[in-house]
Amino acid sequence: DARVTQTPRHKVTEMGQEVTMRCQPILGHNTVFWYRQTMMQGLELLAYFRNRAPLDDSGMPKDRFSAEMPDATLATLKIQPSEPRDSAVYFCASGLAQGLAGNTIYFGEGSWLTVV
Amino acid sequence: GNSVTQMEGPVTLSEEAFLTINCTYTATGYPSLFWYVQYPGEGLQLLLKATKADDKGSNKGFEATYRKETTSFHLEKGSVQVSDSAVYFCALSPQTGANNLFFGTGTRLTVIP
Numbered sequence: 122d123a124r125v126t127q128t129p130r131h132k133v134t135e136m137g138q139e140v141t142m143r144c145q146p147i148l149g150h151n152t153v154f155w156y157r158q159t160m161m162q163g164l165e166l167l168a169y170f171r172n173r174a175p176l177d178d179s180g181m182p183k184d185r186f187s188a189e190m191p192d193a194t195l196a197t198l199k200i201q202p203s204e205p206r207d208s209a210v211y212f213c214a215s216g217l218a219q220g221l222a223g224n225t226i227y228f229g230e231g232s233w234l235t236v237v
Numbered sequence: 238g239n240s241v242t243q244m245e246g247p248v249t250l251s252e253e254a255f256l257t258i259n260c261t262y263t264a265t266g267y268p269s270l271f272w273y274v275q276y277p278g279e280g281l282q283l284l285l286k287a288t289k290a291d292d293k294g295s296n297k298g299f300e301a302t303y304r305k306e307t308t309s310f311h312l313e314k315g316s317v318q319v320s321d322s323a324v325y326f327c328a329l330s331p332q333t334g335a336n337n338l339f340f341g342t343g344t345r346l347t348v349i350p
Contacts, residue, residue, distance in 0.1 A: 228273075
């Protein structure tokens with residue numbers, strides 16, 4: 122059963138520390154998304170990639186966040202330095218974009234980040 | 238632009254009650270529409286989708302019909318169960334682009350026995 126895999130599932134860190142979240146998209150998918158979920162803001166798109174190239178990262182605070190895809194099987198989201206307001210659930214999702222609308226994207230179970 | 242407006246929750250229903258969660262959208266062109274469900278402590282799962290006007294998506298007793306004239310995609314279920322308790326998200330994918338999803342704010346449903 123193919124699925125998007127995220128690590129870590131849970132992370133508690135101190136303010137100022139670097140946090141790296143990793144995602145393995147479903148094999149064969151060419152689009153990868155990072156979303157952040159909080160009670161106040163709901164689901165926010167941070168960044169997405171197609172064929173490993175960043176298409177849009179306008180939702181991401183550039184001063185402290187960075188997203189990369191070192192290869193087709195790994196996407197990373199890094200926060201440096203972390204702040205308490207970064208506490209949220211971070212979801213990775215992947216999909217197969219074939220030039221048509223309606224392609225489903227599949228979510229991982231999320232990385233639950235708490236910054237104290 | 239693209240946006241989704243979803244019925245605010247929380248919604249509390251008794252088991253076997255009828256469920257409607259309203260969703261309207263704004264989009265250019267002809268988007269595809271989705272309902273995702275999020276159970277406690279889990280990620281979002283696709284519940285159903287519709288890719289063109291008048292299409293009906295259905296799954297696990299849930300249904301939603303793509304209404305272009307009213308720009309709506311309301312979620313319905315005839316008889317809810319306790320296991321349906323979750324947060325439901327309406328979303329759209331623009332006609333063109335990288336199949337990114339625009340989400341509504343989510344509606345929390347609690348079903349009591």
